[in-house]
Amino acid sequence: MNVRLNEDKEVVKTILEGLKQKGGYCPCKIGKDDEIKCKCKEFRDQIADPEYEGYCHCMLFYKEK
DSSP states (O other): OEEEEOSOHHHHHHHHHHHHHTTTBOTTSSSOSGGGBSSOHHHHHHHHOTTOOEEOTTSSEEEEO
């Protein structure tokens, strides 16, 4: 299992700017709580699933099998 950044540098740049503006909380989701602090709970759960392969909600990270 490997988690890497999206290969699209513009997507990474945009999401990192959003994370900075929101203090580390997912710029794609509303609010600020532990479940949407990057890496969000949704993606942490996907990482824990051995069958999951794909991007996180905001497309910053990609989990490979």
